[in-house]
Amino acid sequence: MSIANKLQTLPKTAIYGILILCTSLPLFFQIPLPNNPDQASKDFFREMMTLDASKPVLLSSDWTNSTRGESKGQMKSVLRMFMRRGQKFVLYSTADPQAPQVALDVIAEVNRERIKKNQEPYKRFEDYVVLGFFPNAEAAINGLANDFKATVKGRKDFPVGKEATDVFQSPVLKDVDSIKDFQMVVVVTASKTSNFTVERVYGKTKLAFAVTGVMGPETKVYYQSKQLVGFVNGLKGAFDIEQLMEKGLNVDSSASFRDDTHPAPVEGFKGDDNVGQGTRYFPTLHFAMALMIIMVILGNVGMVLAKKDSSKKELGGR
Amino acid sequence: MSYPFIKALVGVLATVGLYSVLYKENKFYRFFEHVFLGLATGWTIFVLWAEVLKPSWYEKMMGTPSVNGGPATDGQWAYILLLPLGLMAYFVFSKKHNWMSRIPIGIILGLWSGQQVQVWFNTYGPQIKGAMKPILPSAFSSFTVPANASAVDVYPSQALSNLLYIVTLLSVLSYFLFSFEVKNKAIIKFNMLGRYLLMIGFGAIFGSTVMTRFTLLIDRMYFIWIEFFQQQVLGRG
Known part of the structure; x- marks a missing residue:
């Protein structure tokens, strides 16, 4: 078999084996990477850190464990920011029946971090309310946008140590009549719910999204036309936010962590637990991408060599 | 063996089982695929009843007692009328009576269609407005945008970016002129440019x-090596 053929018929199992090595070995090491956060991530961070803690935020969690690699890191950073700033929030899901439980697991994880540091855990019903799952995302978001009270009426949540209670008895929802009473809607999503939110909620309150890398290009359109105040895109976005939480914005002289369009300094949480999936996975992703680039080059070299071989044979035949 | 260890071990077996299909189709993969589907279906049925049908339909129909000092509610019998309306959708499986399924579908379509004007404008209105970008510079003190730039000034680098944006927008739009035959050579080349720019966009996506x-x-x-192997098996971290 010629080199050209060999390059084009590398055994699939060997490639998968190398890929598993590339995505496993770097996880055991801490590999520091330089970073220049995207403008969209900076805007997302600034908006989250300058929210009025006395007014609630509506948080849509529309992801499950199938996109844990990207979405959990984003969700954890959002929750860390909320809890450290004492921001009250209302959680709901429209994409998948599993999504509320997955979000509750992350809340429990962040609460365990707080307990370890002798901080008060965030209390369900008092600090945040879980509205649960709403089927038919488009209709549900339309309902929340146009008549929040009627859409949520009858929903119950669980105060700590008590039985299920009407959500409107929670202090979090005491001043809420419509979606305009939330100062922002934050959507952590791996599905079309981001589009539905723009379609139905835009113009009523501020919108900020954290989306998977697949959805990044379509979401950027909304950000550029200022329908979103900021957005976090995939693993790079998760990495950006974790770095911004550590270093702040316009705080030190680093050019990467400066935003000339909004020069006011925004402090992060220096020295706190800011590391998450973004910082852990982003260096490893580079090894996987390098492998893919090498494979694409090898395949193309093989193709060019095969073409040359066949044209030589044709000339020889004549 | 502790509960977290058993939970993580089952997770590792399921992960390896599902990835084993990369080697070839096998029973180990099939088993975990069915377990996953069964769990997801069971969970969905429970959530649909507990979080959707019960609070939004059943309790509104039957009424609820006072809980934790909250108000008791009276039942409203009219909610029962939603049941036959919803069940009509299932007649789509009957050859003789499938006309009945069109009633709930028609109601949903009517509601949806009526909202599309507002939806369209909410989605594309700001994007059309955002596409109106100045392509002529108005400030020449610097090529790039300085730190203390005014929002109304357009610097040469901005004008260049805007020009690229407008050319991309128009060339891509012109590529979709299918209603008539384009014979003008300049427009054909402009179409071709749009096609290449679309390819670049698809490459980025x-x-x-x-x-x-x-x-x-x-x-x-990470789950297998760090959360299971390092943390659960070796007990580190």
Whole structure:
């Protein structure tokens, strides 16, 4: 078999084996990477850190464990920011029946971090309310946008140590009549719910999204036309936010962590637990991408060599 | 063996089982695929009743007692009328009575269609407005945008970016002129430019997709090696 053929018929199992090595070995090491956060991530961070803690935020969690690699890191950073700033929030899901439980697991994880540091855990019903799952995302978001009270009426949540209670008895929802009473809607999503939110909620309150890398290009359109105040895109976005939480914005002289369009300094949480999936996975992703680039080059070299071989044979035949 | 260890071990077996299909179709993969589907279906049925039908339909129909000092509510019998309306949708499976399924579908379509004007404008209105970008510079003190730039000034680098944006927008739009035959050579070349720019866009989207897929694999590897092997088996971290 010629080199050209060999390059084009590398055994699939060997490639998968190398890929598993590339995505496993770097996880055991801490590999520091330089970073220049995207403008969209900076805007997302600034908006989250300058929210009025006395007014609630509506948080849509529309992801499950199938996109844990990207979405959990984003969700954890959002929750860390909320809890450290004492921001009250209302959680709901429209994409998948599993999504509320997955979000509750992350809340429990962040609460365990707080307990370890002798901080008060965030209390369900008092600090945040879980509205649960709403089927038919488009209709549900339309309902929340146009008549929040009627859409949520009858929903119950669980105060700590008590039985299920009407959500409107929670202090979090005491001043809420419509979606305009939330100062922002934050959507952590791996599905079309981001589009539905723009379609139905835009113009009523501020919108900020954290989306998977697949959805990044379509979401950027909304950000550029200022329908979103900021957005976090995939693993790079998760990495950006974790770095911004550590270093702040316009705080030190680093050019990467400066935003000339909004020069006011925004402090992060220096020295706190800011590391998450973004910082852990982003260096490893580079090894996987390098492998893919090498494979694409090898395949193309093989193709060019095969073409040359066949044209030589044709000339020889004549 | 502790509960977290058993939970993580089952997770590792399921991960390895599902990835084993990369080698070839096998019974180990099939088993975990069915377990996953069964769990997801069971969970969905429970959530649909507990979080959707019970509070939004059943309790409104039957009424609820006072809980934790909250108000008791009276039942409203009219909610029962939603049941036959919803069940009509299932007549789509009957050859003789499938006309009945068109009633609920028609109601949903009517509601949806009526909202589309507002939806369309909410989605595309700001994008059309955002596409009106100045392509002539108005400030020449610097090529790039200085730190203390005014929002109304347009610097040469901005004008260049805006020009690229407008050319991309118009050439891509012109590529979709299918209603009549384009014979003008300049427009044909402009169409071709739009086609190449679309290809670049699709390439960028494909790149993002690949990165996401790799991230999902990295997460599974992190679960196996760090969360299970390092933390549960070796007891570190």
